[in-house]
Amino acid sequence: xxxxxxxxxxxxxxxxxxxxxxxxxxxxxxxxxxxxxxxxxxxxxxxxxxxxxxxx
Amino acid sequence: xxxxxxxxxxxxxxxxxxxxxxxxxxxxxxxxxxxxxxxxxxxxxxxxxxxxxxxxxxxxxxxxxxxxxxxxxxxxxxxxxxxxxxxxxxxxxxxxxxxxxxxxxxxxxxxxxxxxxxxxxxxxxxxxxxxxxxxxxxxxxxxxxxxxxxxxxxxxxxxxxxxxxxxxxxxxxxxxxxxxxxxxxxxxxxxxxxxxxxxxxxxxxxxxxxxxxxxxxxxxxxxxxxxxxxxxxxxxxxxxxxxxxxxxxxxxxxxxxxxxxxxxxxxxxxxxxxxxxxxxxxxxxxxxxxxxxxxxxxxxxxxxxxxxxxxxxxxxxxxxxxxxxxxxxxxxxxxxxxxxxxxxxxxxxxxxxxxxxxxxxxxxxxxxxxxxxxxxxxxxxxxxxxxxxxxxxxxxxxxxxxxxxxxxxxxxxxxxxxxxxxxxxxxxxxxxxxxxxxxxxxxxxxxxxxxxxx
Numbered sequence: 144x145x146x147x148x149x150x151x152x153x154x155x156x157x158x159x160x161x162x163x164x165x166x167x168x169x170x171x172x173x174x175x176x177x178x179x180x181x182x183x184x185x186x187x188x189x190x191x192x193x194x195x196x197x198x199x
Numbered sequence: 200x201x202x203x204x205x206x207x208x209x210x211x212x213x214x215x216x217x218x219x220x221x222x223x224x225x226x227x228x229x230x231x232x233x234x235x236x237x238x239x240x241x242x243x244x245x246x247x248x249x250x251x252x253x254x255x256x257x258x259x260x261x262x263x264x265x266x267x268x269x270x271x272x273x274x275x276x277x278x279x280x281x282x283x284x285x286x287x288x289x290x291x292x293x294x295x296x297x298x299x300x301x302x303x304x305x306x307x308x309x310x311x312x313x314x315x316x317x318x319x320x321x322x323x324x325x326x327x328x329x330x331x332x333x334x335x336x337x338x339x340x341x342x343x344x345x346x347x348x349x350x351x352x353x354x355x356x357x358x359x360x361x362x363x364x365x366x367x368x369x370x371x372x373x374x375x376x377x378x379x380x381x382x383x384x385x386x387x388x389x390x391x392x393x394x395x396x397x398x399x400x401x402x403x404x405x406x407x408x409x410x411x412x413x414x415x416x417x418x419x420x421x422x423x424x425x426x427x428x429x430x431x432x433x434x435x436x437x438x439x440x441x442x443x444x445x446x447x448x449x450x451x452x453x454x455x456x457x458x459x460x461x462x463x464x465x466x467x468x469x470x471x472x473x474x475x476x477x478x479x480x481x482x483x484x485x486x487x488x489x490x491x492x493x494x495x496x497x498x499x500x501x502x503x504x505x506x507x508x509x510x511x512x513x514x515x516x517x518x519x520x521x522x523x524x525x526x527x528x529x530x531x532x533x534x535x536x537x538x539x540x541x542x543x544x545x546x547x548x549x550x551x552x553x554x555x556x557x558x559x560x561x562x563x564x565x566x567x568x569x570x571x572x573x574x575x576x577x578x579x580x581x582x583x584x585x586x587x588x589x590x591x592x593x594x595x596x597x598x599x600x601x602x603x604x605x606x607x608x609x610x611x612x613x614x615x616x617x618x619x620x621x622x623x624x625x626x627x628x629x630x631x632x633x634x635x636x637x638x639x640x641x642x643x644x645x646x647x648x649x650x651x652x653x
Contacts, residue, residue: 154347154408154409155410156407156408156409156410157346157347157404157407157408158342159407159410160403160404160406160407160408161342161343161346161422161423161424162342162422162423163407164399164404164432165422165423165424165425165428167399168424168428168431168432169428171431172427172428172431195298195299195302195303195433195434195437196299196302196303196306
């Protein structure tokens with residue numbers, strides 16, 4: 144991964160934090176899915192997400 | 200042939216070189232696989248079609264060079280302003296464009312390896328990335344190598360502007376490679392801890408990012424993000440920035456200059472007619488509008504010229520101008536005559552001074568001279584000399600007489616006598632540097648327009 148194409152130092156502390164962040168995201172995504180499921184069951188609709196592909 | 204340009208010496212995948220007929224990008228062999236994937240997977244087309252990435256043509260490599268894979272001729276940039284000259288809305292455009300590029304790239308198996316606003320230029324009201332060699336492959340559970348840079352150079356400054364005011368944009372000039380996250384975290388108010396994006400990516404990240412002494416094993420670098428996670432992280436930041444439509448603002452009065460604060464309608468009509476006539480007669484290629492205010496005369500100039508740069512020190516005005524830009528002719532940036540952008544970066548060659556970049560065939564100084572004289576304490580000789588340096592040929596300058604209400608107020612507030620502030624003295628200074636082609640007393644005012652030629 145650390146090949147010669149990378150000239151920006153990602154920072155070792157930052158890499159370690161990404162490993163932690165990845166764990167946090169697992170929990171976040173899990174809860175988001177529960178909220179989305181409940182929203183669908185209770186209100187019968189899903190949250191409108193931003194579509195980054197087609198903004199124009 | 201591949202002598203590095205002063206701005207691209209860090210990249211080992213490619214190199215930008217300036218030649219007589221513009222800027223060229225050499226793609227080196229070590230970037231071959233990534234470049235081919237970018238071009239053949241449909242990613243390049245998708246990004247160019249959405250006006251997110253600069254388009255280019257491939258040219259034959261004219262000299263035998265075993266290291267060069269491709270020679271690219273990108274669409275040439277009309278004018279480049281730097282992030283520390285951008286208004287808040289221009290920053291928002293750049294960061295949102297960056298996140299969209301990253302999002303789209305991920306769907307094609309790639310990710311951005313750099314995250315700097317300096318890779319963007321603003322044109323036609325859009326932010327476009329010009330670093331074609333910024334894509335690398337993304338594999339499941341990779342770390343995002345540009346993450347720290349993204350937080351330090353993009354998210355950090357925009358958070359500071361959002362919470363603490365737009366002056367932070369200008370302050371990034373003192374940290375060209377980004378501000379440390381612990382420093383940014385310290386500047387942000389308590390309420391930013393309750394925003395999930397700033398909490399995670401600035402405050403908590405800041406607790407780790409400065410710790411370079413941590414030994415990171417290969418296992419840790421592989422505990423990055425799954426595709427789903429990196430997409431959702433990207434989306435989360437995008438959603439936050441999209442909601443940050445406004446930066447914290449201190450009081451400001453220039454934005455309503457034309458609506459509330461000006462002379463009669465007859466004055467405006469006459470001034471516009473005269474300027475239009477001169478533009479029509481001269482047809483300048485490039486115009487620089489100093490003290491552009493709402494950009495009214497910049498947009499008029501854009502009807503006649505191919506490039507107009509509207510410089511204004513008030514960031515709200517720059518935001519207003521930016522929101523009206525529809526074509527690629529008009530550009531705007533924050534600039535102050537008494538504090539011009541100097542040459543910066545290594546050996547003063549990475550970023551060129553505004554006086555070099557913005558030099559134009561014609562320069563406007565409309566309702567500006569009294570500010571330079573009374574607020575910046577410049578004398579007429581300094582002002583005339585400045586205009587002659589920044590114009591290659593013509594200037595249109597408006598002189599506001601001491602009888603004008605504006606001059607009375609500003610001189611009184613500054614406690615400066617108007618004794619030496621005379622039209623005769625002004626003309627005498629102008630004639631040291633210019634020939635006065637035409638002089639026009641504007642209707643219903645104590646103001647005069649000058650058309651000057653060097």
